[in-house]
Amino acid sequence: MRRLLLHPKLVLATRILLGLIFLAAALPKIADPPGFAKAIWAYGLFPPWSINPLALLLPWLELVCGLALCLGRWTRAAALWCSILLLAFSLALAIDLARQHPTDCGCFGSSSQRSEAERMVDMRWALGRDLGLLLLAIQLSWSSLRRQDRRPGSEPEGARP
């Protein structure tokens, strides 16, 4: 099982997939920071002073991490950032689901208007997706760590294409 999880082709596919997803998530938010600020505010979890800085910084962090993963540079650091971000997104969704507070995920930019019931269903899907992506990011971090441990002095980062 461990050998399968650390197989270079699987690690490469995970890295590219996660990188592309982060790029796809970042671009609409970078194109519309006020829309993303509104999405963050709608969660009702963040103090007002933090909303605009988060809306400005998070999409660019997603973009640089996505680029790093796609290019195979600084993979371990990028996978760690992705894990932290995905954990934070999952927590935010889980808290709002637990308190029955329907929110548009805002994960890939603004979405069209939906009813409360539709948004609750979307939130469950988004939480499942984020947890799945979190597992991929953890696998990537683990594989880059193992690779470094096994070959000290050689290429420290994740599998390269």
Place this chain on the structure above:
Amino acid sequence: MAPSPRSPALHFLALAGLAAAAALIANALASPARHLAWRRSAAAPLAFPSPTERPGPQAGADSGQSVLAPPARPAPPPGPSRPAARAEEVAASSPIREISSGEAWEAFKSGVPFLDARRRAEFAEGHVAGAWCAPVWESDLDERLLSFKAARRPGPEDAIVIYCSGGECRDSHLLAARLLDEGYGHLLIYRDGFPDWLGQKRPVETGQP
């Protein structure tokens, strides 16, 4: 050369630094519709409206009071009063209250100014005829409110109708809270917003603010 054990930590910080630098540059170069202030102005309340703070859905609609009448000042009750009557009294005296579609139309015909709290792009696609664009999430809200006040010179007791997209949209409530902070005390939130206005085939304009 052997990699330094500190390099992943440095890469971790470098990614954050790159993101911060890119965000600073992109925001500095962004157009007004995309620009976001790093710090919100102190006059822009962003408190999440809780259900108890929301005006009752029928406030003003069934009270028999004209939508244009300024809110009544609540008088201390002379004796024990029924809770329902007390609730109506509170709704009528609230400086921010929701109005129905018919009341919004009545206000429009009476020349009450309308403020559109939606995004500038949505305003350009269509808005209540004569409405002023005041997108709460865009950085030039202060300038837009200033030009509205300079042109219409609304007094603190004058009615102002605020709308957004109806349904779960809270932008009109945020804008109302902002205007309340500035001393305006007769703020009418068009509950069903622009989709209802469009559905009722009432006068609409398109184009940039």
